[in-house]
Amino acid sequence: MAPKTIGRFKIGKKLGSGNQGTVYLCSDTELQRRVAIKLLNKSLPQASYRSEARTMSKLQHPNIVSIYEAGEHKGTPFLVFEYVEGQLLSDLIREGGLELAQIQNIFQGLLAGVSRAHQADIVHRDLKPTNIIINGEQMPKIMDFGIARLLSGGKEQDEVLIGSPRYMAPEYISKGQVGPQADVFALGLILDEMLTGMPVFNGRNQQVVLDNILNMEVKPPSQFNDTVDERLDRFVLKALEKDPDARYVDAEDMLNAFGALRKSPAESEAVGDAGHGTVDFLLRRMRRKSDFPALSQSVRSINAMAQVSDKDLNQLAGVIVNDFALTNKILKVVNSAFYGRFSGKIGTVSRAVVVLGMQTIRSLAASLIFFEHLQDKEQAERLREMISSSLFSATLASQVAKDIDSQAFEEYFLAAMLHDLGKILIAFYLHDESREIERLMQQESKSAVQAEHAVLGVTFEQVGIEIAKQWNFPKGLTASMESWNDDRKPATVIERRRMVAAFSRDTTQVMAEQGLDDKTAVTTLLQKYKEGLGLDRRKFKRLADQALEEFQEFSKVLSKDISQSFVKKISGDGAVQQKAEKRAAAKAKSAAKDGLGETQILN
Template sequence: MSNAAIPSTIGRFKVLRVLGEGAQSVVYLAEDPHLQREVAIKTVHLAGGEDHLKRTRALIDEARTVSKLQHPNIVPIFEAGEHEGNPYLVFEYVQGSDLSLLIKREGALASQRAVELAIQILDAVAYAHQHNIIHRDLKPSNILINAEGVPRVMDFGIATRISEKAGAEQELMLFGTPGYMAPEYITDKEIGPKLDIFASGMILHQMLTGKPAVQGRDPRDTLRLIVDEPIAPPSARNSQVDEKLDDIVLKALAKDPMSRYDSAQEMKAALQTYLNPETDPIAATTNQGTLDFLLRRMRHKSDFPALAESISAINRITSSEMESVTQLSNAILKDVALTSKLLKVVNAAYYSQCGGGAISTVSRSVVILGFDAVRNLALTLMLFDHLQNKEHAAQLKDEFVRSLYSGIIAKGLANKVGIRNSEEGFICALFHNLGKLLCMFYLLEEVEEVNKLAQQKKMSEENASITVLGMSYQDIGIGVAKAWNFPEQISHSMRSLPPGDRVKRPATDLDRLNTLSAFSHEICRMATHEESSERTKELLRLTQRFGSALEIGEKAILATAESAALDFAKFVSTLQLDLRQSKLGKQLIKGTTRAEAAPATMATASGMTDAILGEDGTLIGDDDQTRTIELPPGRMHENAQGILTQGIQDISNSLVEGRSLNDIMRMIMETMYTSIGFSRVLLCIKDARQNMMSARSGFGPDTTEVIKHFKFSMAFSPDVFHVSMKNNVDIIIEDIDDPKIQTRIPAWYRQSVPAHTFVLFPIVLKNNPVALIYADKPKAGDIKLPEQELGLLRVLRNQALLAIKTQA
């Protein structure tokens, strides 16, 4: 800033010089002539507009509230006022530099020093929280380090009271610094004390590594990375940081606020314990300690955090309402490989039984198979794709084979033993031995010690695992399942059955799933014995132990095992799983009557004559036409016509079948989204009572946030949205800032949607607009629709109109 731009006075204060400058503020060193002391004055430049005065007054009122905070680690606000139409805040002047300059000058700080600073910062944050004040903009540049090295938190300028809710304006914008914002604030504008805990974790991470934990190409990319990508532990950049400190930082930075520390005081206590441990951590072998160690090791593996976050996200989606189905589809579509494999399994193993051609969208999969089946299948593919291709694959793949085969057994038996949802039986049996699977992957040496001890001492595997690990495999699995948000049915089904010759008849649905899971694994053990005499003994024992409880006899058990082996071979063939290192897998496949069938033949034998999915993710019909379902986000697929054509056929089938309007609209949106590579596709519905057109659902990474603000009055206004609906014409806007069109882009759109090009497909029934399909891309000129693709998109819109007409 030039000297000419520096004001001589601000209020009664005499300005001496500039201390610092930001995008919307300047900090001056000034003199208070009344009290004859130096102060720091921050002037805040707010954008103009009708609400300028309201925002200025709100900021000053908030500053006066914060001025009541008196703490040795907080820079107090002395006064607040207004100068030339903009608010200013008067702080105590602290000689020294801020934490960002310290890190820039010294780089990564020693762990002890960083932790000591973090403890004092958290003490200030905890004090503010006790007084119902959230900082909301904690970052290194807002922490001053005085001459004695004491951190002082400053700039509560955008702080808010804990009890307050965001106002209408706050709902439309983010306040704070992108690199330190918590995911729930970015996506849902959720405000609470855990925003400051997340920011404190970011600051500690930066102190330990010398660099911000998350750095995107621009602020928007930084926000995306915080929401969607795992944050690497500090030790990934600084090998001097140990696992325990990593664990504290990562807990503070958990994407789910429920997984973070409950309070700043709790995080402070964890850091104090880290500096002054009460006991030798190596000597402490408690149940919780073992589980925490395993979870910590999983988090520190470079390939694991993304998997854990994805599994947790999918498990949080529990309802089959339209919004949740769309969330599930969005979660799966983020992973191109997962989408490809899921559709491959659906087409080869399931859909052949339903008729009507191949499935080309996740939404259609949900319609045909049901919400639970698709969610469980996604979880299965995610976990086992992660586990199966590792160095110590032989043992791991055998355990994988046991779990998968047991899941298929449970699915076949579910209805016979009184479980209505066979998919629940499949997923519960599949994850019955989750604890052992994870230990084999992450704690192989300990697992080998468990096996050795069980053989030498003739101990059960459960007792041997408790002896070596401090807790049983099943308790480890239950603990991890809870950390991953698995529903209670799955964690309960991991429990061992009480010992004894006969199992009691299960009294509840949870007990039935638990019994079915254990029974399926014992059938697996029986079926995979190499000696026929041993199989006979096991079959007799199984019948005696479970027969009366589940009302099942020897013949039914044998038939189930044989049928499951065939289904297992089809499943393995469909996914082309490499089981060469699994003796158990080869044994099961060799025992089936289709062992020598090639993968394509096996798919055809299961009834899938219309289409199979190739290695590259393309859907290949018997006319050798390819219809790919993989899509690099943001770019039109090279075979967009094929995807659109197949989607239209899927939707036609659904219309004939009388599927619900929600199902059909979701399939239409997904087909548009995957074929053209739009950033987002939204469905807007007219609300007749309020005379509003409002977005209800959509596809894309940030649609939840955009949907909240995507609404407008149906009262005519000469903008592109009303023109499109009034004249029933499709409109493509190549650049919202084009001088010829910019006046026709409404203000609500510019405030709520980060896209510069979009297309509108109105849905008009008897000259009455009833809905609108909106699709966009971020950069001007990104949407280029050839005539044929545009024509197919219009067919999809017409199918939406037909669906609405049919159900009207």
């Protein structure tokens, strides 16, 4: 029999029960709100139970039912959850009639929620349609996050299987192995079930179901639903691979793939024959000619050693030293005031790698690659302006990233720097085609995607991503090169990089065309990224000024490469430039006084 009260909570009607416990609708008499309380069937050790519950309570996301608190009532552990009115996904599936667009929206929300959990190293372990509720706004919310983990004591490998047999992953059944790929498998099963209206694995008893999961080949959902195309089939079947290493790495990886799948055909379909011709031509040209993308071999080698260990730093330095032009530029930059926080002259590339780190050198190499041989190229100033714009955008992106993800700001720099890689390469190699794309946009009012497809059969973005893959940039970085056009808060690290890169490009355009004194342009820009970044005008101005100061310092070092007309455009009336010069003078004066550059005996 259910208690009438648990502490300050007044117990109401029973909402449901299962093997794990019983759920009641309750009233929080202090906070005057409705909550759901789950009384667990299993007695748990107090210390580990409360520790695990605290971990789960920190998991906050719009697609996850929040845990408010945990406790024990007369020896029975309980959890207090957010109460959500709605309909279970299992009931919606059973009723039938789910449209493809509705299924995709629900599944996108599920991926966003589980992705947030995986970022926090939390695995659900019991994802299934009865653990998902669809609220009145058609938003899916995942229930029972961490219940299976609580019941298992938080172990990474279970001695007994805990969960729902029909949604268990093969490696969990055979080895008790728990990890993000097990949630990926369950998500694939849920999507397949929404598409077909029936579970993927059935059987007359539990053992038959488990055997089928281990051995039965999954049929493509298109065999049961003719609105499912080949791309969605491939997506589902990859999630349901028997080998966890053949699936998506985690929910974030799955979310990125699903986002690409949902784009319009013009934006996301595989590169067609014409597009392949454009990319193949560029790759052949790079291998054959000695103009600037010949440096791509250096970048390819550097990226291949992106996880290089300290003992192999000399090997990395050797790759750069073999490229004389790249070596000179890197040493010139690292000895500038741009990296002035390091005292003493850096005379070798190996020393630069030790002092500045692998990621900084990789970012520099990716940036400086663009500036080689432009002086010998037709339309050199146009190219310089494009590249300078990308470099400033990247500098601004790294400033924004230091506020939101300080440990990985170099990745934001690269994502923004490389976003226009395809556009720059097309302008470099296919000048007439590049000009024709501009004409179609200006005179015939075609969108960028329409104009690029009309002329090249592929978008600049697709060209850039394909070339970046050839240069061995990591998968996460090439995924970060995709456009961001949403007005929502990013759900993953990769989405955050894409949004920051888009914000930086839009800011660069405003600075170059209207200037930061144009209140209407700045207000429109900040409103566009309000959900994602939430910057006020003061903070925005500070970030822009800092980026401009760094970029101007950079432009002094590479004065022959940076477009000075672009510098003037984004500098406005020169007030920021004067401020930067004063700060640089103050820094130099302070450094001369502190004695830290002189030999000392330290205790």
